[in-house]
Amino acid sequence: MEFLKKNATAIAWCIVEIVLGVLLIVHSESFIKVLAIIAGVIMIIGGVAFVVMYFVTHAREAEGKYLFNGLTYIALGIVLCVKYGILYAALDLIFVILAIVLLMAGFEKVQEVCDKIRLKQKKLLAPLIGAIVEIVLGILVLVLDETKWLFITIGILVIVGAVYNLCVLIFLNRASNAVKEAQDKQTNVIDVKDDDNGENS
Numbered sequence: 001m002e003f004l005k006k007n008a009t010a011i012a013w014c015i016v017e018i019v020l021g022v023l024l025i026v027h028s029e030s031f032i033k034v035l036a037i038i039a040g041v042i043m044i045i046g047g048v049a050f051v052v053m054y055f056v057t058h059a060r061e062a063e064g065k066y067l068f069n070g071l072t073y074i075a076l077g078i079v080l081c082v083k084y085g086i087l088y089a090a091l092d093l094i095f096v097i098l099a100i101v102l103l104m105a106g107f108e109k110v111q112e113v114c115d116k117i118r119l120k121q122k123k124l125l126a127p128l129i130g131a132i133v134e135i136v137l138g139i140l141v142l143v144l145d146e147t148k149w150l151f152i153t154i155g156i157l158v159i160v161g162a163v164y165n166l167c168v169l170i171f172l173n174r175a176s177n178a179v180k181e182a183q184d185k186q187t188n189v190i191d192v193k194d195d196d197n198g199e200n201s
Contacts, residue, residue, distance in 0.1 A: 112170030
């Protein structure tokens with residue numbers, strides 16, 4: 001239970017990633033539509049909040065703020081909800097940007113691994129696996145032309161990444177508990193020695 005409380009956010013995010021991965025595999029075409037509508041609704045809600053904030057804020061403080069952003073968000077949100085097909089037209093650009101981001105993240109982990117090797121440090125496994133996954137995913141995003149298979153591949157890798165993160169959380173929790181147990185045992189041994197010294201004196 002303590003493990004769940006400490007890592008609730010990370011666990012929830014892993015579950016969200018697994019669900020998104022499954023959706024990408026099972027309903028790759030519907031996923032874009034749902035994603036566009038969700039993004040549109042969020043933007044509309046944010047836009048309405050900005051508009052309301054404009055009218056409830058003092059005129060001097062609200063001057064040049066809130067209203068423009070609010071109306072823009074509402075308009076973009078409506079466009080996304082009604083014309084979600086525009087995301088399909090932008091997929092090529094989105095995938096290129098996604099591939100670049102993934103490759104950069106992978107290269108950053110390669111840098112971390114190389115730094116650890118040169119400094120003769122341990123704990124190389126996590127960044128090494130992360131680098132491999134992100135670089136492979138970035139290359140696949142660039143190479144695969146078929147949108148359906150691309151979504152399926154991304155979905156699989158997203159699920160694998162989420163499961164890996166969960167395993168890392170569990171491993172770190174066990175390691176932390178082992179350290180605490182060792183410290184408690186050491187403390188108990190010291191207390192017993194102190195008691196013995198007190199009795200002998």
